Amino acid sequence: MRKFLIAAAVIVIAVLASIAATVGGALGPLFNGVRSLAEFYLLNVFNPHNQTLTAMSPEAVTSIVWDYRGLDTLFETVVFYMAIIGCVSLHRGIELIRKRSEAGLSRIVKTVTKILIPLNIVIAASIALHGHLTPGGGFQAGAAMAVAPIIVIVVFSRFFLLRKGVTKEVALSLRSMGLLGIALVALIPLIAWVTTGSAAYVMQNQVKADSSFSFPAYIGGSLVSGSLIWYNIFEFLAVTFGFTIVFLLLSVDEETVRKVLGGEEHE
Amino acid sequence: MVRRFVKAVTPGIVAFLTYVVFSGSIRPYDVVTGIIVSVVAGIITAELLVMSPTKALNPVRLLWLIIYGLYYLIIAESRAHFDVAKRIINPKMPIKPGIVRVPFNVKTDYAITSIANSITNTPGTVVVDLNTEKQVYYVHWIDVKAPDPKTTFEHISKMFERFIKKVFE
Structure with missing residues (x-):
């Protein structure tokens, strides 16, 4: 009976609170309309008539992330890779050996x-x-892709992944390729600056008021939004294999890790 | 190497269809990127997924798969749902649950998995484990008629196995 009363009280309070929030306006009036900052982006992210301000992409979030605040994202990416490099250096000296026996889950799974x-x-x-x-x-795609190695590690075995060629070294090189790709795309405007002599900015995407450099917004008639597609592809590569390295290292059992990192005992 | 490319055809096609459906559009951009990505995905997973490329590309097997799909979704599923629904509605709740051995007579991973998933997906029966050496599934059955292998096979997986053999064996 007491439990029933408590449950009834909770339900009544929840219903009253939701009525107050939605109908009564207890949370204050909702903001109607678009703020001026949002308006700027909505107007300009894909605007072929205003080429000096546009990112040529209908996706406002990607435009902001890789163009309007591109350097910020670049440094975020660097932070993520520093974390992975930290993980790799913590596990230095631990060899990911390939074992013959691979147990894993049942054949159905x-x-x-x-x-x-x-x-x-x-x-x-x-x-x-x-x-x-x-x-x-790119990052979201890399996170989605990283599901594959973790599932294989759980269902098959870490040794299965290694035997199939997804080793720490392979993952490290592919991750570095992704990172180099991002750096290259960021620096391509500078190459244009050196060769043509016209001004250009690091991480520039479309033409600016004082710079004629521009990544192609269309390839073969398809919208690729200049540099954005390339950043996404390389970030995808880098994040996928960044996570793969971490999963491979974290799946090493504690005993093996301690044998290497524990150091030697001195009298 | 050539064999690997042939093996990659079936996973590649499935990958391409998934790509297009997931992307939700079929403009030239999606088709071109879809083909590139599917070829890569197909080649990466070919050795893992396909043992015999001729089997994977055999249209007769595909036809049997479609027939089995129709049989399973229309007849087997309705029958099982109806049976379990009757047991739920009946005030006496006529259930006799238990775990029984159900034999299977197939060898390949795909056949074993398909039969097991067919059993699990119909209400009233769930595969809880399997033993590939003894060739039996351990199935939780809502109404154990008799625990002997002949009865369980007859009632649970006979029809599934008949179709699955034509598709995967």
Whole structure:
């Protein structure tokens, strides 16, 4: 009876609170209309008539992340990679050996999981390649792709992943390639500056008032939003393999880690 | 190497269809990027997913898969749902739950998995474990008619196995 009364009281309070919030306006009046800052982005993210301010992408978030505040994102990316480098250096000296015995879960789970891997790849790639058109982008795609190695580690075995060639070294090189790609895309305007002599800015996407440099907004008639598609592709590569390295290292058992990192005992 | 490319065809097609459906559009941009991504995904997963490329590309097997899909979704599922619904509505709740052995006579991973998932997905029966050496599933059955392998096979997986054999074996 007491439990029933408490439950009834909670329900009544919840209903009254939601009525107060929605009808009574207890949270204050809702803001109607668009703020001037939002208006600027909505007007300019995809605006072929105002080329000095546009990012040529209908996706406002990606435009802001990789163009309007591109340097900020670049440094965020660097922070993420420093964290992974920290993880790698913490695990230095630990060899990811390949064992013969791979237990894993049952054959049913393994079969279902392996069917999902190609689907995981294409869905993640779609998120990356449509990052300049629809919500998503390189980091989100990389996070989605990183599901594949962690599932394989759980369902098959860490040794299975290593045997299939996804080693720490491979993942490190692919991650570095992604990172180099991002740096290259950021510096391509400078190459244009050196060769043509016209002004250009680091991480520049479309033409500016005093710079004629521009990444192609369309390739073969398809909208690629200049530099945004390239940042998304390289970020996808870098994040996917950044996470893969961390998963590989974290799946090493504690005993092995301690054997290497524990140091020697001295009398 | 050539064999690997042939093996990559089936996963590649499935990957491409998934890409297009997930992207939700089929403009030239989606088709071009979709083909590139699907070829990569197909080649990466070919050895893992496909044992025999001729089996994977056999249209007769695909036809049997479609027939099985129709049989399963229209007949087997309705029958099982109706049976369990009757047991739920009946005030006496006529259930006799238990875990039984159900034998299977297939070898490949896909066949074993398909039969197991067919059993699990119909209400009233759930595969809780399997033993590939003894070739049996351990199935939780809502109404154990008899625990012997012949009865369980007859009632639970006979029809599934008949179709699955034509698709995957």
